[in-house]
Amino acid sequence: MAIAGSVTVSESQGITYLNIDNRFATAKVSLFGGHVLSFTPKSDEVDRLWLSPHAYLNGERPIRGGIPVCWPWFSDDHGKEKGALPSHGFLRTQVWQLQRSEDTSVGTELVLSPSFTRADGFEYDCQVTLTIIIGESLSASLRTENTGVTPFTFNTALHTYLAVPSVQKVELEGLSGQYKDKLADWAVKDTPQPYKFTAETDRIHLNAPSTMTLKDNGEAFTQIGSDGHDSVVVWNPWQSAASISDMDAFGFVHMLCVETACTQGVALSPGESHTLTQIIGPPERSS
Template sequence: MSIAKSITVNESAGITFLEVDNAYATGKISLYGGHVLSFIPKSDQKERLWLSPHAYLNGERPIRGGIPICWPWFSDDHGKEKGTLPSHGFLRSQVWQLQQSEDLDDATRILLTPSFSRGDGFEYDCQVTLELLVGATLEVTLHTKNTGVIPFVFNTALHTYFEVPDIGNTSLTGIHGNYKDKTDNWAVKATPMPYTISGETDRIHLTAIPEVIINDSDTPLTSVSSSGHDSVVVWNPWQGAASISDMDAFGFKHMLCVETAFTQGCEVAPGDTHSITQIISPA
């Protein structure tokens, strides 16, 4: 298989990394987890993704930061006792394979597949493909095809960690409707206006919001567009970051997760494919 000229393949600590450098952006992808680690548009040279300086980049555990792939369940919503199955599913802790790459006129296109998509907690026949377009924008699409003879239901998320200059000056626009607040026993609440972050935040917004803007003070910084989803998740651990072993105690000041998600059950009929997409671009 030939590899696109814009891609350099490197290995470190047993993990293979794809480094993309084209006319529009640079990016870095780990084949462990099928995990995007970096996206820097050349239009403004600003890193859009936050990666923990203490992230495990040796395959010992899922990577903290970038864009983890949650599949086939979100959080611990797998129907079994908490802790019996891995949080956020089993795709983010396995090695993925590069199936195809090519240089297009306006982006580098990459197709990745996991080692397996059938496992404890999800025993259905399906094919999962991660499609990446690295250009002036970063387009991330997770395709789930039902290759079996019966329908199945799953949940998923593109659990993106965004780099922000200062969480105290960060706000979100575009979010509306109600959300479920995990920090308050899943109470249903109305979206705050203005939407700022001033403490531990773990919210599932139960609306297919098409675009969220991350603002630095009053200046739009990053646009997050979504499709194929039913929810948007907003997360920042705040001072709880100190209890997360692969996160700096003050790391919460420079990150905010805005996740394109399907949390209310996506049913896929035999032969059908569901695709969830997040597009990240300068605002």
């Protein structure tokens, strides 16, 4: 298979990486996990993704940071006891294959697929593909197609770790309505306005907008687009980061997870498909 001209391939500690450098941006994708690790637009040279300096980059554990792929369940919602199956499913610890790469007028397109989609906890016939477009913005689309004869239901998320200058100073704009607070025994609460961060946060917002914006000291610096989702998950471990083996105690300061997700169940009949998309980039500038 021919590799697009903007793509080079490298390997380290058993992990194969796709390194993209086109006229719009640079990016890095790990085939372990089908995992986008960085995206830096050339318009401002600011990486929009956060990768833990202590992330396991040897294939032994899921990678902390970037855009982990959660599928076919979110968190431990797999119907068995917690810990019986891997959290967030089994795609983020697989080696994915590059099916196609192409340079186009809007960026570099990569199409990846996992090694397998049937495992304990999900034994249905389906096809999963991840299409990544590196242009002025980063687009990641996870498509699930039911290729069998049995209907199934699944959950999924693009568990994106966004880089922020300081989480204590940023504001997330675009969310409203109510959310489920995982840290308060799933209590339903109203979304704060303005939406700022002063403590550990783990929330599932069921009002799922198509556009959100991160602001730093009142100025927009990252725009987040979503499609095919029924939820937005917002997470920051705050001081609990000290107990996470692949984060440092103050790593929480420079990251915020804003996840495009399906947490309420996507039902697919035979022949049907579903696509979950997240688009990340600099805010649109008025001319």
